[in-house]
Each structure stands twice: as C-alpha cells, then as structure tokens.
Amino acid sequence: MARIFIVDDVEDNIKLLWYNLEDDGHEVASATSGQGCIELAPDFLPDVILLDMMMPGMSGIETLQALKAIPSVENVPVIMVSADDSDDSIIDALDIGAHDFISKPFIYPVLEARVRSAVRLKQSQEELAAANERLATLASTDSLTRCFNRRHFFELSNVEFAKAKRHTRPLSVIMLDADKFKAINDNYGHAMGDEALKRIADVCRECLRETDILARLGGEEFAICCPETTCEGATHMAERIRQTLEKAVVEYDGQSISFTLSLGVTAIEDGDSAFDQLINRADQLLYQAKTKSRNCVVSSPH
C-alpha cells in the first residue's frame, strides 16, 4: 500500500486512475492543477506523484520544478504522464528530475508496475536516509553516555569559538573528571563504573542549557562548551553539577555508591586565538582542583 497523488486537469482521468489505484489498496489524493499539487502534496506526503504534463496554467514541467524546491516532497518520485511522448518531452521531464515517464493512453497494469518501481525507490531512499542518520549519530556520540564524542565536541566548539571571537561574545569551558574513579571499578566492578559515568552525563544534562555542548572526551573525563556564558556563569553551573553529583546515589546489582567530581572552568580571553587554548587552560584548572582537595571547582579568571 502506498500513498499516490494524481495531478490531472481532466477530472475523468483522475477518477479512472483513482478507482484502479484504490482497488489495488493504495491511498489516493489528487489535484486538478499544478498549483493545487504544490499546495496539497506537502500535506499528503505521497510516496509517488503521477503528474500530467499538459495542463492549463502551470504545466507539468513547471509543477515538477516547483516540487523539487519544496524540501518535504523534493525526493518523492514523480511519474510524468503525457500524450506528448516526443523525445524532447521525455528528455525535459527526466532531466528536471522526473523518476519516470509514461505516455497516454497507458495500459493500467504497466502504470501499476511503474508505480511499484517508484515506491520501491522511495522506500530504499528512506532506508538509506535512516541508516545515514544512525551512522551520523554513531560517529558523533559516545554510546555509553549518549554525549557527543571528542571529535564532534571539537567540531562544534571550534565553530562556537569563532562566532564568539567575531562578535566579541562570552564563551566558557568546563572540564570535569570523576574523583578516584579507579577505586569504583576496582571495588565494585566495571559495570558499576559504567553506571557512574552515565550518571555524570545525566547530571550534566540536567544542569546545562540547550545551547551548551556536552561531551565525554575519554575515560572519566567530560567537557562542556557554554556559548554566551561568562566565566562567572559557567562557574555557577559547574558548582551546581558538583553539588548535584555529590548527593547522587548510583545503584547497580544491589550495591550503591556515591562519588564526587573535580572541575576546571575558564572563559575566552583577549589573547585566545584557538579553542584548544581554552581546553588546555580548563585542563590545568581541573588538575589544580585534583591537587587542591578534589570535589571542588577551580576557575580562572576568577
């Protein structure tokens, strides 16, 4: 079963096709002009469009061109249907992006077979798009914590850094690392360690804004890039993350643990020419937090 949209200025042609297609189990909608097609097809979201070439007003070719400019229907296969089966017509239609061409009068089973072929194309396009989306997610996220991975974090943060520099806007970075994490793994097992990492990500997500970029940089180290945020604002947020995590209890397999975080916070400074400089500074501040007492936030400039 597919969703078929018929465009023809002759209502009897539409009716004939409609009954046949409905009999074959398809869901059908129609328009009697190119303009009607442009207005209705994006709502109906068809799998295939059967488009008459010769119509008064907007021709089939013009309608096809307009459809290709509408994102929600640009990839819907269009079968041009026309009494004019001159080579030029066929070439025009296919060059503009029609999937197929069938001349009138057509033999219905042939048209049906072409519709099936177009539906198969649409389905493979959709499967490919979904697979590409899954791949893009896999390539950009850490599977354990669902945070961005290191590579994607730097891609996004470099763009934010460039924007902040260009418009002289604030931008901050928080680096955070679980304290004595090795002991969690050693005493409670790797699975409990994994639960603890997931909790760090959840606590960060709870505390950050939609525009903030959260990533697991590796091991038990995370970073957050905060556009439009001063060092003071980011320090406030880091402190909220620290306190929330400190109170959290992570449970796994009948056991429960609590643990703490050390955090380093810095913001863009006049002399900074690359995002890496902020990361290095935040990393040094995180190191200071570790050597100071752990379970604390160290920020600069204060």
Ligand SMILES: Nc1nc2c(ncn2[C@@H]2O[C@H](COP(=O)(O)OP(=O)(O)OP(=O)(O)O)[C@@H](O)[C@H]2O)c(=O)[nH]1
């Ligand atoms: N469970 C789990 N552990 C991990 C993962 N990645 C890294 N680790 C562990 O994280 C621990 C990090 O240990 P260290 O670098 O010594 O740091 P720490 O014990 O947190 O000590 P401080 O950072 O000094 O407070 C190591 O035992 C790693 O094996 C992971 O994906 N899952």
